[in-house]
Amino acid sequence: MKQVVAVTINGEAHELAVEPYRSLLDMLRNEAGLTGTKKGCDVGDCGACTVLLNGRPVNSCLVLALEVNGGDVVTIEGIQSGPDRLHPLQENMMKFGGSQCGFCSPGIIVMAKALLDENPNPTEDEIRFALAGNICRCTGYTKIIEAVAATAKQLSSGKEITP
Numbered sequence: 001m002k003q004v005v006a007v008t009i010n011g012e013a014h015e016l017a018v019e020p021y022r023s024l025l026d027m028l029r030n031e032a033g034l035t036g037t038k039k040g041c042d043v044g045d046c047g048a049c050t051v052l053l054n055g056r057p058v059n060s061c062l063v064l065a066l067e068v069n070g071g072d073v074v075t076i077e078g079i080q081s082g083p084d085r086l087h088p089l090q091e092n093m094m095k096f097g098g099s100q101c102g103f104c105s106p107g108i109i110v111m112a113k114a115l116l117d118e119n120p121n122p123t124e125d126e127i128r129f130a131l132a133g134n135i136c137r138c139t140g141y142t143k144i145i146e147a148v149a150a151t152a153k154q155l156s157s158g159k160e161i162t163p
């Protein structure tokens with residue numbers, strides 16, 4: 001039998017009815033209609049499903065939907081800087097070639113945002129460590145790391161960084 005989960009998603013209050021065995025990932029994609037968060041492995045191995053739960057990054061495939069009752073979730077759809085304005089991480093992923101097929105990109109951007117929120121000036125090693133759980137089959141990672149490093153510089157200097 002479905003149960004109601006009251007949760008704030010990207011700043012909006014929702015009441016979503018879900019079966020008790022469903023994951024947060026499935027609730028976001030199927031009940032909330034937010035398909036930006038991707039389902040890769042569904043077992044916590046790839047990071048494609050990363051969202052912020054109460055400000056912390058989680059693999060949403062490993063969290064039961066019922067566990068987020070009363071919580072606050074931010075997905076890739078809530079990351080952008082304004083209605084018509086991408087977050088600098090999103091812009092730089094495009095500019096630096098950090099996204100090819102794009103399947104991993106939502107999880108990587110959300111994880112990178114969590115890193116920069118906590119550590120605005122990470123070293124390359126810190127960026128690599130933070131993204132260690134996010135698998136990309138296309139880019140070879142270098143361009144992703146460059147995009148995150150450029151975003152950190154851009155946010156701290158206020159100046160756009162070009163590749």
Ligand code: FES
Pocket residue numbers: 038039040041042043044045046047048049050059060061062
């Ligand atoms: Fe959740 Fe892969 S889909 S970690």
Ligand code: FES
Pocket residue numbers: 098099100101102103104105135136137138139
């Ligand atoms: Fe294709 Fe990362 S861009 S999996």
